[in-house]
Each structure stands twice: as structure tokens, then as C-alpha cells.
Amino acid sequence: MNTYQTVKFPLSTEKAVRVMQAENKLIFVVDKKANKIEIRKAVEEIFKVKVVKINTLIDRDGNKRAYVKFSADHPAIDITTKLGLM
Structure with a gap:
């Protein structure tokens, strides 16, 4: 994939x-x-960061969500800033 x-x-x-x-x-x-x-390989390849843990769930709309925890040297806020979400 x-x-x-x-x-x-x-x-x-x-x-x-x-x-x-x-x-x-x-x-x-x-x-x-x-x-x-x-999911781990994709996130690490796209954002060039170290992923510590992943939790997944399927919501009531049928979408699969991944809660991705990053290592301490790569704050999630920096990644969202690069994406333009914050």
C-alpha cells in the first residue's frame, strides 16, 4: 500500500x-x-520522525483513526505547525 x-x-x-x-x-x-x-512506516517516512506507540480505533462513521505518539525529541506541535494546522 x-x-x-x-x-x-x-x-x-x-x-x-x-x-x-x-x-x-x-x-x-x-x-x-x-x-x-x-501506519508506523508511513508516518515515519512522511514526517521523518520516530514513532513510539500507535493506538487504532474505528469510529461510528466507519473511519479508522490512529493515535500516534511521537518521541520526546519530536514534539507533535512542531509537526502540526509544519502541516499548517496550528
Whole structure:
């Protein structure tokens, strides 16, 4: 699966901003068939950062979300600034 097909887009909801500031995590909407290993490779390749942990869930709309925790040397706020979300 292509890297840009795996990770569709980051969420910028109030909860996503709160999680980003408190836990150094970003929330991405990802392909429903992608597993954690594919998501990790895609995020590390796109943003050139170290991923520590990934939690996934499928919301009630049927979208798969990945909560991606970054290492301490790569703050999530820097990544969102590069994306233009903040």
C-alpha cells in the first residue's frame, strides 16, 4: 500500500488538539485496511520522525483513526505547525 494511501489526513478537532498538547500525540484518519506496522512506516517516512506507540480505533462513521505518539525529541506541535494546522 502506498504511503499516502495509508495516512489520509490529520484530525484537527478540539480533542485532537488537547491530546496533542497533553500527550505528544497526533490523530490521523488512516485506511481501514492498514495495520499498525504500515501506519508506523508511513508516518515515519512522511514526517521523518520516530514513532513510539500507535493506538487504532474505528469510529461510528466507519473511519479508522490512529493515535500516534511521537518521541520526546519530536514534539507533535512542531509537526502540526509544519502541516499548517496550528
